[in-house]
Amino acid sequence: MFDITKIARPNILKLEPYRCARDDYKVGILLDANENTHGPSVPDLTDNETALELNRYPDPHQEQLKQQICDFRNSEASLSSASVKIPTVAGQKVPLNVSNLCLGVGSDESIDALIRCIVAPGKEKMLICPPTYGMYSICAVVNDVEIVKVPLDLETFQIQPDLILDQLEKDLSIKLVYITSPGNPTAVQIKPVLLEELLNKVQQSTWNGLIVVDEAYVDFCEVGSSVSVLVNKFPNLVVLQTLSKAFGLAGIRLGICFSTPEVSRLLNSMKYPYNISNLTSSVALRATSKDALVKMRQRVDLIKEQRQIVVDELAKLPGVGRNIGGLDSNFVLMEILNKEGEPDNEIANKVYLTLAEQRNVVVRFRGKELGCKGCLRITIGTKEENETLITQLKEVLQEVRK
Ligand SMILES: Cc1ncc(COP(=O)(O)O)c(C=O)c1O
Structure with missing residues (x-):
């Protein structure tokens, strides 16, 4: 047991x-915790920030x-x-x-x-x-x-x-x-x-x-x-x-x-x-809050919709292999293939570096993780970000797999 x-x-x-002392006494003239009772020394606090009593x-x-x-x-x-x-x-x-x-x-x-x-x-x-x-x-x-x-x-x-x-x-x-x-x-x-x-x-x-x-x-x-x-x-x-x-x-x-x-x-x-x-x-x-949870769900639906588009577009790119992971998150785990059609860490890492250094698109190389040979982990972004990812990845793959 x-x-x-x-x-x-x-x-x-x-x-x-x-x-x-605040566990027992929360109101009154609060001189118990060595705070600065004059308030924060930030000249341009918004009203919302002021309401948060950031000196406490x-x-x-x-x-x-x-x-x-x-x-x-x-x-x-x-x-x-x-x-x-x-x-x-x-x-x-x-x-x-x-x-x-x-x-x-x-x-x-x-x-x-x-x-x-x-x-x-x-x-x-x-x-x-x-x-x-x-x-x-x-x-x-x-x-x-x-x-x-x-x-x-x-x-x-x-x-x-x-x-x-x-x-x-x-x-x-x-x-x-x-x-x-x-x-x-x-x-x-x-x-x-x-x-x-x-x-x-x-x-x-x-x-x-x-x-x-x-x-x-x-x-x-x-x-x-x-x-x-x-x-x-x-x-x-x-x-x-x-x-x-x-x-x-x-x-x-x-x-x-x-x-x-x-x-x-x-x-x-x-x-x-x-x-x-x-x-x-x-x-x-x-x-x-209840309203925000509705918004969170809408955002999640949007991400899932975009995820499907990204997966479909990636599948069309020469040099991209399987999504070896699942579809239960806001990212996908894609194989990058060499000319022989095999997942390849060297190529995947080069694609990762080229995307980041020359194309301003940062994904994550995960090829060294167990069972993830040749893989990039790609977070699903906004529609525009995803479109840029696909365009740039297509070009980089052509360059790197020459
Ligand atoms: C599986 C997993 N757990 C925990 C975390 C960390 O989350 P937090 O931002 O709450 O520290 C991450 C962040 O990437 C994650 O992937």
């Missing part, structure tokens, strides 16, 4: 969250924002079309609530925080499923944590639950598993049934640790397929989301970590108290 007190690092278990420390708890995020995911999971529903535990529906959330400076902050929370540096390990997002490895190195790899199935880019479980049972020093769904750079959503299969098997095993599902791109998938609502059913599950992708807010740095109230309490105790700025929370609150 999963028990967070058996896996969290003892120093973190003992940690009491930082407390400030932000709210460490962000309950209103957390509630809005829970409402959003609960409502999606309540749709009749949802493939992942709000779980029922002991006969009662258990929707997400604010105690399930910890907010971070992008999901990158939570990726690092989870490692620091439960993986002992120099002793314990974490597991990743390549090809995958690069920050897991960077955070592992920073935290002196060894990485164990169980690749995705390289045909389907789905996880292999039995291989993961074998590895976990063989090596109980693995404390954390990172799964990306939809994957980066694969753009394939991991089937929720496969994730549930893994979570069920893990619950019955001797292994004690956390399975983190990074859903940075989940809003490009079918509405109602996020597994975030399952954190109250599977105590091992942690789900990461972000406003950086479908919400178009990479600049505000707002990441969301869903987990059981017990895990969430630890993460909230560890975090810097004022990690979410007044500017960020003000924009995030507006972005998760």
Whole structure:
């Protein structure tokens, strides 16, 4: 049976969250936090910025924002079309609530925080499923944590639950598993049934640790397929989301970590108290309002429409091979072929460099990732940007494959 007190690092278990006088007293003449009560020394603040009281420390708890995020995911999971529903535990529906959330400076902050929370540096390990997002490895190195790899199935880019479980049972020093769904750079959503299969098997095993599902791109998938609502059913599950992708807010740095109230309490105790700025929370609150969610969905539809056009146009270009990934994100993973018609890293890298240096179009070379030979990862832009990409890529391919 999963028990967070058996896996969290003892120093973190003992940690009491930082407390400030503002936790108890929020109004009055506020002379408790060594702020500058004269206000910001910026001469041309807009009225909106002034209203944010930028001379004051932000709210460490962000309950209103957390509630809005829970409402959003609960409502999606309540749709009749949802493939992942709000779980029922002991006969009662258990929707997400604010105690399930910890907010971070992008999901990158939570990726690092989870490692620091439960993986002992120099002793314990974490597991990743390549090809995958690069920050897991960077955070592992920073935290002196060894990485164990169980690749995705390289045909389907789905996880292999039995291989993961074998590895976990063989090596109980693995404390954390990172799964990306939809994957980066694969753009394939991991089937929720496969994730549930893994979570069920893990619950019955001797292994004690956390399975983190990074859903940075989940809003490009079918509405109602996020597994975030399952954190109250599977105590091992942690789900990461972000406003950086479908919400178009990479600049505000707002990441969301869903987990059981017990895990969430630890993460909230560890975090810097004022990690979410007044500017960020003000924009995030507006972005998760009902009206803004409608707009987010419209934008996602637009991106999906453009994605199909890009895929169709790319297929016509000599030198472009298959889209080896899926269509569950706002990018595609395209093979670049040599004259013999094979995916080729040298050609793909040359195309990447020429596009960036001579044509002002920046895509990402991913050919060195496992199972991604000769691939470029191409983000779907605006109609005009996509048209330019296609025109420039066509010319560059002719030049480079001569
Ligand atoms: C899979 C995945 N997770 C997390 C992130 C980081 O997101 P954030 O901007 O919230 O730190 C990215 C960004 O590219 C990503 O691809």
